[in-house]
Amino acid sequence: MTLVLDGVRVTHGATEVLHGVDLAVARDELLVVLGPSGAGKSTLLRVVAGLQPLAAGRVAIGGRDVTRLRPGRRNVAMVFQTYALFPHLTAADNIAFGLIVRDTPKAEARERAHRAATVVGCAHLLDRRPGQLSGGERQRVALARALVREPDVFLLDEPLSNLDAELRVEMRAELKALHGRVGGMMLHVTHDQVEALVLGDRIAVLRAGRIEQVGTPDEIWRTPATTFVARFVGSPPMNLLPADGPLPGLASTGQVIGVRPAAVRLGADGVAATVERVEVVGEDAHAYLRLGEHPMVARIPAADRPAPGAQVRVAVREADVHVFDAVTGQRV
Numbered sequence: 001m002t003l004v005l006d007g008v009r010v011t012h013g014a015t016e017v018l019h020g021v022d023l024a025v026a027r028d029e030l031l032v033v034l035g036p037s038g039a040g041k042s043t044l045l046r047v048v049a050g051l052q053p054l055a056a057g058r059v060a061i062g063g064r065d066v067t068r069l070r071p072g073r074r075n076v077a078m079v080f081q082t083y084a085l086f087p088h089l090t091a092a093d094n095i096a097f098g099l100i101v102r103d104t105p106k107a108e109a110r111e112r113a114h115r116a117a118t119v120v121g122c123a124h125l126l127d128r129r130p131g132q133l134s135g136g137e138r139q140r141v142a143l144a145r146a147l148v149r150e151p152d153v154f155l156l157d158e159p160l161s162n163l164d165a166e167l168r169v170e171m172r173a174e175l176k177a178l179h180g181r182v183g184g185m186m187l188h189v190t191h192d193q194v195e196a197l198v199l200g201d202r203i204a205v206l207r208a209g210r211i212e213q214v215g216t217p218d219e220i221w222r223t224p225a226t227t228f229v230a231r232f233v234g235s236p237p238m239n240l241l242p243a244d245g246p247l248p249g250l251a252s253t254g255q256v257i258g259v260r261p262a263a264v265r266l267g268a269d270g271v272a273a274t275v276e277r278v279e280v281v282g283e284d285a286h287a288y289l290r291l292g293e294h295p296m297v298a299r300i301p302a303a304d305r306p307a308p309g310a311q312v313r314v315a316v317r318e319a320d321v322h323v324f325d326a327v328t329g330q331r332v
């Protein structure tokens, strides 16, 4: 079972929002679509769900061309950012709803709803209505509702974004564990790079309707294909400097060098820099430096941080340098 998008183009009037997207999701793969707001992530999910007409291209699930199939005939289930639960129905009825409308006998629907709720850890909440549930509990009910239909593809549209930070981290881990238990193809959309790195078997980075890179979290992190990916994944973002800038000899003219903040070393040797400001984030500090006209940020242990205004020296190991083409932004 695979999901394949082939040359998918979507237009809204004169605006093209997906420019010929090719993407394949393997059997039992959790693929995260990562990109900034407006990149076309939700549109991509809607394409798979059958909610979005295509200007060109095709969608196949398990070798079957579903491009022209109605949403109800595709065997996909979507979990929305807002959960979209029916407020007047209990959790049990919300979960069973998709089965009931497909004429599943009531007793069987209840039984399957209970099983799905047990898998996601909300079996004790089945008699409550959405208004009596917390955000995280609603999230579980929405997941159970998707799960109960045993879909070929799960589509998750920023399902964690309405949760507070602590719960988001907890549900993120649970979602990954859930996928480990139930398998199936999951397409999970987020603009949160940490979520993508933690959750994804692979990540597709989407920018302005085009896929910039598809790879494992490790590949995306270690070998970003473009300057966009390099800066979008990582916080603070990767430093980019011209090859003939303050750290010469690391690349050729016409190239850009990239250095992750954690790879910037402050010490006795190297290029002179001024500390403009310092942010302390728990054990870490982000030192915002200026090397002549070029800004640079270093991530260092908070205990070693210099004072604002201090003069420091900056060194970078060659092995830590990423090189990109200055014009195309592509990795060299």
Ligand SMILES: Nc1ncnc2c1ncn2[C@@H]1O[C@H](COP(=O)(O)OP(=O)(O)OP(=O)(O)O)[C@@H](O)[C@H]1O
Binding pocket: 012, 015, 017, 035, 036, 037, 038, 039, 040, 041, 042, 043, 044, 191
């Ligand atoms: N019905 C529409 N008519 C015109 N433009 C639209 C329509 N729906 C979406 N768009 C545009 O298509 C682009 C992609 O939207 P989409 O919602 O897919 O982005 P996204 O990456 O999911 O963003 P976000 O993270 O903010 O939800 C945006 O520029 C948006 O303004």
